[in-house]
Amino acid sequence: MGRPKNFDPDVAVAQAMETFWSKGYAGTSPADLAEATGVGKGSLYHTFGSKRELFGKALDLYGRVGSELTEEYLNEPGTAKERIRAYLTLLVEIDLSLPAPRGCLAANTALELGGRDAEATRAVQRMTDETTRLLAERVRKGQREGDVAPEVDPDVQAHFLMNTLIGLRVTTRTHESPVLRQIIETALAGL
Amino acid sequence: MGRPKNFDPDVAVAQAMETFWSKGYAGTSPADLAEATGVGKGSLYHTFGSKRELFGKALDLYGRVGSELTEEYLNEPGTAKERIRAYLTLLVEIDLSLPAPRGCLAANTALELGGRDAEATRAVQRMTDETTRLLAERVRKGQREGDVAPEVDPDVQAHFLMNTLIGLRVTTRTHESPVLRQIIETALAGL
């Protein structure tokens, strides 16, 4: 009953996510969000309550999409080293293909809101933990399949790779593809 | 001639640096800067021209202090691996000892202003390049002294370590000391 929405909230969240990703949380104004979604400011507030809540939804979406992509990509055929290399390379190349690299929304948020926004910090932590889990799982799979040495500690290795990944997505802001490839190759030496 | 300044601009820049470091560029208001420096807003504008220019000075100072610290710390007695371990550990522990970790001003700036502020991006790039250079030099020294294998490529290794360092200073926002130590240890395996 009542007037039907003339926009899809899920689509709007996705568009908001892109905007937050490119411009940061503080750097995105309600006017920006209205423009990005094609929805009036008032409507956005009516639907999402506040900028912060919309951002929360955007972060959640980012986490879901990211972990899906990670899982799929890591588990295509190949050795652990090959798949993790492909995964890291993919993320870097996507970012570099953009007019302006924007890194990882989670890492950006950790830096922008870390400490000052407990909930955002927790959300970021959940995402990194999830990715770390998937990496550790993939390393274990590699050990079962014999392409990763048994003395490697999957959890330690996963934390290390996650840290490298975060670094890469900052380094894309200032460095070019060849350097990034070398970093990836060096990081994979332990596998 | 004229009325003498009743504050030291260099000190004010240092205080501004701390504030930008903790709160980010956009998150720091002229009022914040006035409070942090104990200097009136008007005076700050009179001396530094604009918030952006003050930030530029703060970034420069950060670069100078950082590269000095890096050089000294890396070149105390010990093997390359020991000294680089000590250096990475130092930075992480300093950050963790703070009420709220604030990472690395350069990395924070790369994420906050990367793309949108060409000069800031260049400044950050200069700093990372400088640190990378110092790391590469230290690896070479290790090779001369026989504690680093000759087949290691110092430049590649330095880029890799720099990337790890950047990652660490984001990861401090969400993770605890033991995990960070493991990451450092894993990253040092190539030395």
Next chain:
DNA sequence: CAAATTCTTGACCTTCAGTTCAAATACTCC
């Protein structure tokens, strides 16, 4: 001391971020 110069203070201005709201609009059910 007067003149010239530079710095400080704090009020003031403009712009915009973030949000709210009243009125208008679109729909369903009876």
Next chain:
DNA sequence: GGAGTATTTGAACTGAAGGTCAAGAATTTG
């Protein structure tokens, strides 16, 4: 069609960010 409900729209509000400026205060030079 009218009642009731939900959404849209854009105007309007509040507060603060970033910056400017006129007036006065502190100094050196003559």
